[in-house]
Amino acid sequence: MSSLQPTLTNERIGVLDVLRGMAIFGILFVNLAHFSYPDMYLSMLGKENFFMDKWSEADFAAADILKFFIQTKCILLFSFLFGFGMVVMMERAENKGKRFVPLYVRRLMALLLFGTIHAFLIWDGDILTEYALLGFVLLLFRKAKPKTLLIWAVSLYLLFSIPFMLTSFDQSNGQEWVQAVTQQATQSIHVYGSGSLKDIAEQRIHDRLVYMSSNGMLTYNPLNFFFASIPYFSMFLLGAAAAKSRYLHEPEKHRKGLKRLWMAGLVIGIGAQVLYNVTDKEICLLIGAPFLMFFYVTTVVYLYHKTRVRTVLQSFSAVGRMAFTNYLMQSIVCTWIFYHYGLDLYGKVYPAAGVLITITVCAVQMVFSHLWLRVFRMGPFEWLWRSATYLSWQPIVKKTKV
Numbered sequence: 001m002s003s004l005q006p007t008l009t010n011e012r013i014g015v016l017d018v019l020r021g022m023a024i025f026g027i028l029f030v031n032l033a034h035f036s037y038p039d040m041y042l043s044m045l046g047k048e049n050f051f052m053d054k055w056s057e058a059d060f061a062a063a064d065i066l067k068f069f070i071q072t073k074c075i076l077l078f079s080f081l082f083g084f085g086m087v088v089m090m091e092r093a094e095n096k097g098k099r100f101v102p103l104y105v106r107r108l109m110a111l112l113l114f115g116t117i118h119a120f121l122i123w124d125g126d127i128l129t130e131y132a133l134l135g136f137v138l139l140l141f142r143k144a145k146p147k148t149l150l151i152w153a154v155s156l157y158l159l160f161s162i163p164f165m166l167t168s169f170d171q172s173n174g175q176e177w178v179q180a181v182t183q184q185a186t187q188s189i190h191v192y193g194s195g196s197l198k199d200i201a202e203q204r205i206h207d208r209l210v211y212m213s214s215n216g217m218l219t220y221n222p223l224n225f226f227f228a229s230i231p232y233f234s235m236f237l238l239g240a241a242a243a244k245s246r247y248l249h250e251p252e253k254h255r256k257g258l259k260r261l262w263m264a265g266l267v268i269g270i271g272a273q274v275l276y277n278v279t280d281k282e283i284c285l286l287i288g289a290p291f292l293m294f295f296y297v298t299t300v301v302y303l304y305h306k307t308r309v310r311t312v313l314q315s316f317s318a319v320g321r322m323a324f325t326n327y328l329m330q331s332i333v334c335t336w337i338f339y340h341y342g343l344d345l346y347g348k349v350y351p352a353a354g355v356l357i358t359i360t361v362c363a364v365q366m367v368f369s370h371l372w373l374r375v376f377r378m379g380p381f382e383w384l385w386r387s388a389t390y391l392s393w394q395p396i397v398k399k400t401k402v
Contacts, residue, residue: 021316026074083239265295325379
């Protein structure tokens with residue numbers, strides 16, 4: 001058997017943990033803007049806003065680098081891995097003679113509960129609730145063949161992209177609207193930067209409801225919500241297709257396909273991303289982000305199976321095995337760093353300094369993850385999630401060898 005081919009008896013697919021660890025760190029690089037200043041409201045205002053007037057050249061450079069290499073790519077990667085994970089879980093359940101659907105429904109319900117608590121009590125930028133709700137739709141595709149999943153994924157993504165192809169989406173708005181959004185941003189800076197726990201809680205709930213109203217969750221409009229979430233869901237489907245095709249289980253058997261995907265990701269991904277950075281047209285990001293994401297995936301898969309580089313990449317493995325815990329802990333740690341009840345840095349940190357803070361948090365999480373998994377089988381929140389899924393407390397402490 002080639003060294004490039006993992007054994008099929010492995011309980012975990014090692015490269016998945018590496019990719020998941022990289023994705024969770026990449027997401028923090030992007031999310032730090034929302035942790036440290038009112039990014040949601042400022043993005044509505046566009047580049048001409050009061051907050052960016054204070055940025056230095058280093059800040060603009062840092063923002064451009066994040067925009068080019070990480071923005072959207074890592075959340076699409078995480079979405080891809082979510083869909084991949086559903087198929088892996090389904091196959092394992094079937095191999096053990098367990099009914100998959102009830103198991104996965106409980107898993108999604110637990111995720112929805114975690115996400116709701118996270119969104120309203122910790123940080124308003126939660127993505128878990130969307131993943132949980134979309135997961136129920138993904139269940140409908142569990143028996144679909146890889147080709148069917150691919151067709152659905154591409155078709156839905158094209159459907160989502162059509163409005164961006166036909167419209168330039170001019171962000172110019174009336175003076176009253178600009179003043180209202182500016183007021184929202186200013187209020188956020190004031191409350192998160194100097195408000196009491198009660199004030200911060202009320203602001204977090206307000207910001208969460210604003211976000212939910214924009215994507216259809218608050219208005220209980222499932223069509224609006226699903227349409228807004230198509231980029232994530234399309235990646236769910238592609239991840240499920242990749243799992244069923246065993247592209248990451250047996251990369252050696254799919255060498256040609258992976259090489260073509262790598263080349264397409266490099267050429268189309270880089271090209272479209274350059275156009276996006278120059279023109280700011282969303283359609284360029286919609287084209288470039290998934291291709292660049294697949295360029296990252298195929299590059300990591302290739303390097304992972306090269307002995308010398310594998311050791312370096314495996315440093316992300318523990319982070320990926322505890323991705324759920326690390327995601328939630330990022331919110332707990334970063335809100336403490338930036339909000340008034342912690343280090344009170346909200347509205348005072350710009351992108352260049354934000355990158356340094358992100359690197360520090362990621363480094364601490366990497367060390368913590370490795371130390372934790374020396375003693376325990378999984379992260380603490382993974383343990384709670386798994387226990388809720390199987391309706392019984394799961395073993396968490398590793399058995400000591402006698």
